[in-house]
Amino acid sequence: MKLRIEKSPAPVWFRPLIPLLAILFTILITSVLVILVGANPFHAFYYFLIDPLSSRVSFIEVLVKSTPLLLTGAAVTFAFVGGFWNIGAEGQMLMGATAATAIGIHMHAAPPWVAIPLMLAGGFAAGMAWVLIPALMRVKLHIDEVVTTLLLNAVALLIVSAILNGPWRDPVSQWPQSPEIAASAIFPKLIPRTRLHLGFLIALAVILIVWFILTRTPFGLKMKAVGLGPQAARFAGINVDRTLLISALVSGGIAGLAGVNEVAGIHYHLIDAIAGGQGYTGIIVATLGGLNAWGVTLAAFFIGLIDTGSQTVSRALGVPIYLGDVIQATLLLTTLAFLLFQRYRIRIR
């Protein structure tokens, strides 16, 4: 048997079905594992995909879960469109969270309308600062940013850990976690008795802005030109270095906002697990979302849903929590592969 991939766009009516097919396929192949641990696959997938949407509380939790992914997804999208392969959203997010904490713990005297914008600005700046070195290395020395940004994630984590084990170690519990930020710096809740907070609106606003820049402004077109053909872009009079630098910095900044979001909306203090892989998930969100703002929005909700669902499954059916992780990873890979059908057809001969 031989697989051949041919370029041939899928008919328009078929495209929305592709993610559904991916889900079906995933259910099919992971059912084996579900049965292996003695659970009913139908129940399992009910909890995975439907249950989180079936109650108001858990639906809101899906939104909460999606919030940082909207931001990291937007961050990665912005960079990738501009031709900057930012794998470092994780580290930029950590730096954003660190800056937000540094500001937040000193805001006891400040009203929220001072504290919150300050934290957002600080987080954005810190994310930008963390991507600055890889961006400059790319622009000035032509050094591939995939690796530099990836490596700086580890460095960011070590810096956070050093701060948390050093000056910011919680004075009471002695655990590596920072003091809590001031009450005025905490994002207000959008709905009482839920965790949905201001960060969700901020994330939607960021998505909207990213969409607008990418599709409606000359700078967006310049970014695409630089991303798709830097040489030709330069020939056309576009300042490639500047465009690349701005894409990278804005991307880092948005990732930084994701960090602010976690500190001010969820934890209220800094811990080293605050990014928890969500920067990497942002890459997945951006790619699944096809590097456009609406796709990213959908992908973030989707990942938020299966993330929530995976814990629900384990609890409801008493199966190891890792079953959810397995299904989630399988779904990711399957979707990734199935998305190809939008543009290609696979011929088996």
Add this chain to the structure above:
Amino acid sequence: MEQAVWLTFLVGVLAATLRVATPLVWASIGEVYTERSGVLNLGIEGIMFLGAFVGFAAAAKASQAGLPGYLWIGLGAAVLAGVIMALLMGLLSVTLGVNQHVSGLGITLLSIALSMFGFRLVFGESKVLPSIEPFGQIAIFGNIPILGPVLNQYLLTYVAFLVLVPLAWWMLYRSSFGLSLRAVGENPEAADAAGVNVYRIRYLALIIGGAFMAIGGAFLSLAQLGAFSPGIIAGRGWVSIALVIFARWDPVRAMWGALLFGAVSALQLRLQTLGFQLPYEAFLALPYLITIFALAIAGRNAPYPGAYLKPYRRE
């Protein structure tokens, strides 16, 4: 007396350096192979994890069944697991041409999830970590004064430094497979036109790479620890990615990079014992910073494989 203390210290550092470097040598040479063919395999962290788990689980089961060569059975199972993941990576990134960052990260997620799931499945909820009698160290040099402890190493360490590194170098630069591999990574169109099967070479590279990565992971569970735990890889895959770049895609330089990393880690732990209060984070960040620094020096000449990250499609 002073002298003796420092000698023990030095010998200890050297021995630990080799130990710590071993899994990195395996994994980074695996990654050299895949990257030389033009595929960045970010699944490395997961494949090492899976190798560590499958190797351990198979060895533990074989040991329970009373099989004599249970450790080798474990190692074989780990290699098989690594190869399967490599095939999956190949299906995604070579055959289907999916974005390599995402498929690699996906492979890592899947491998870790499968390992943890498998661990529960195989060992249940154990209170004490299950363990096995691991590979012992080769003690034939144990009697040599001073250097004895340095040379007392695991078989897989010996294989890594004395067989794997030279063999990998030879394969890459002195075999026709290596030539095809380099050509495929540089210019798949050219290789294809010359009659080299690009897909086959990339799959082979991924398979070899996956096997080595899995052995790197299995070294930790089968030799160094004799146990498996969720924190077993702890970022060693990412370090290996850094080493590959630092080594400019050369197996011998990758070995030196791994040794450097090993030395830094060994030193950090020993200085702590001697009472030096150094922030350990600074030490751990060192290999990453050195790599970035080395890249900055190498600058625009960093010899990335020409087809790095690019899927190949004939039509």
Add this chain to the structure above:
Amino acid sequence: APPASAPESDKAGEKTGVLNVFGAYATAIEEPWDGVIHSALNKAQDEGKITYTYTDDIGYSGDMERILREVAEKNKPDIIFGDAFGNEEAVRRVAKDYPEIAFVFGSGGGPAEPNFSVFDNWIHEPAYLSGMLAGAITKSNKIGVVGGMPVPEVNRIVNAFIAGAEEMNPDVVVLTSFINSWFDPAAAKEAALAQIDAGADVLFAERFGVIEAAAENGLCAFGNMSDQRELAPDYVVSGPVWHMEPTVNYIIDQVAKGAYTAQDLKDFSMMGKGGASLAPINKDVKCAEITDELIQKVKEREEQIKNGTFRVDINEAQPPASTK
């Protein structure tokens, strides 16, 4: 694997007989701290006192609060056990919103009215006894300790161990390394090997990975949290063990009676109430000779601790890298 409960069974656990208990763990239950709680609850379930479900490896990135809220809303358990460290604020926030549920969490902080009780692994007493054994059997007068992170929970165990060693052997030097991780056995092993190179001939394995280093070098080691003898039957001498059964049984009792109040459950994790013990001393180790005289001495101390005539100091300061 536990049997799959049908989706409808969520409403089970009316306060009639069997209590409905939920476990919420930040780490995998293979990690010993949570493992101890988990096994105590499992035992209670086996004895028919409770029905027990749990979620583990929840992590520290914001999922704990969601899971607790969902569980509180949907499953409506009578009691939730878990570890709060690293999720402290989130757990306390949820507890406040569900006063009808008993929240019993491992925590470094105090209890909170009306429903938030705290416990911790107060195993410094058996750690002291382990230290006595270690101090007595070291020949090089150097003992190594490898710990996870220098938090109070760990510090007080290590400090008690050191104190015990020093009681038996005033000349002893105790080296302490932290690997700054809860779960990196390879790093723990390397740290232990570093201590062996520095002359240590007895090791205290606060974390996994250390016993392997000791066994490989034919040296004695002490486990932690559970009896770890089976890891290396020839080399593991003993070690402090934590039991959650007293805590669990007490809470179940209180809740069933309707008498539950928020409190610090510290005492239930100490030797006096059977919440802590010294693992059976392994006389058959190949690394040292454990004399009856020594065992006798340790047993005496144990008795004194239990009847309150000897108090092991609680010192939560970070132990020095080397005591001398």
Add this chain to the structure above:
Amino acid sequence: MTESISPPAVEMRGIVKRFGPVIANNHVDFTLEQGEIHALLGENGAGKTTLMRILYGLYHPDAGEIRIKGQPVVIHSPKDAIAHGIGMVTQHFALAAPLTVAENVVLGYTDGFRLDLPAASQKVLDAARRFGIEVDPNARVKDLSVGQRQRVEILKALYRQADVLILDEPTAVLTPQEVEQLFEGLRRMQSQGLSVVFISHKLHEVMAITDRVTVLRQGEVIGTVRTQETTPAELARMMVGRPTFGVSKPDTSPRDDVLLRLEKVAALDSRGLPAVKDVTLHVRAGEILGLAGVSGNGQRELAQVLEGVRRCTGGYIVANGHDITNAGPRKVMAAGVGRIPEDRHESVVLDLTVAQNMALEHLDAYTRGGVLDKKRMRAHAEQLIEAYQIKARPDDPIRTLSGGNMQKVILARVLERNPSVIIVAQPTRGLDVGATEYVHQKLVEQRERGAAILLISEDLDEILTLSDRVAVMYEGEIMGIVPPDVDLETLGLLMSGVRIANEPENTEAA
């Protein structure tokens, strides 16, 4: 006939190949006799490359049959093709740049697992000698010139004992001297029994080297003729379906005002070596100044300096009264300079649409209140597509356009702004007769309008028919400036670095 005794080297019968709706080859029959040089002719997109890629196993035909030396064969991949003695030199070279010549040559054709490089080098050297090809087997391909790389490609095929050699537009990137060398090599190979398929758009080359010609049009064979029994005019008619006429330049003379002035301009190449040395040129309104020279003598770098994408390390440039020395593309364009670069892919973003590419150089004109005016971009593109007869829609990614249409897009984008200075390099490389004629026509129109045009080309015919004056460049220097009716011998001397007596600027004054 002698050849009828031995079966043909290659026979392709009824070959069909579809790409979606496009039929690239429609029941094509093609026969290559042993020992002949056979030309494939046709407009862009006629299906020449497709047919040969099928023969070389790069594409799989939807229908049809292939016979090699009379035996029916199925060719799945280049490996099969090589096994049947077929070698192909593609339009875009298939070489791995960081590897050495020897490594590239033996790639995929090594015996055994062990790679004996010294022995391989020796064998490569032997093969090279046999066919009179000069290469250093240990040189890295990335250090070789285009001509040398092509020789490596040919060597690769010969090393594999090819007796059928396919050359897809081999002369498109060669200098006249290199073309001559190539032809010599081909004749030698022919004498040793090789059969050659030769694809070219240049009719005089076809007339000079081939024995037979097969003409394709829109995927179908129009006919096969003996070269000796045909004329360029007839071939052109077969290709295009109508008679063609060359472009003639109206007999107007340039005006006096110098619109483009280069004074002692110097620049480095990508490796940092001096490539352009003290070049002084003046181009006047209504004039086409041709810049001739063997490739690699600094023309490319000079063009890039003028286009604003390469640093000028000495001297200055004035265009239209503006100093544009190191001004960058934007200011260069603002000074009224239009640029048509050598490499089409250098000036369009392949994955953007036609409309986007047409607007890319002047985005400000399509911005309203900070927002992109997509309607205007589209309207503008539709208008240009109409005016320049481009076969494309505004929203097509430009990648999907043929070379000729892509060139028209670039031409439209530049010319619609009526630039007073035009820098144009290799404008018809790879274009067919019809498209070439179109481009030449447009350039002549611009000259009529009063633009100052610097035409850089390695195609001497092009230079000589279009230019008012011809400057010759050699190793970064201007050797002399001569009228277009100069004798070819003088031109040849200049191109090989022999300076003629009179000072260049003397001709300028005339």
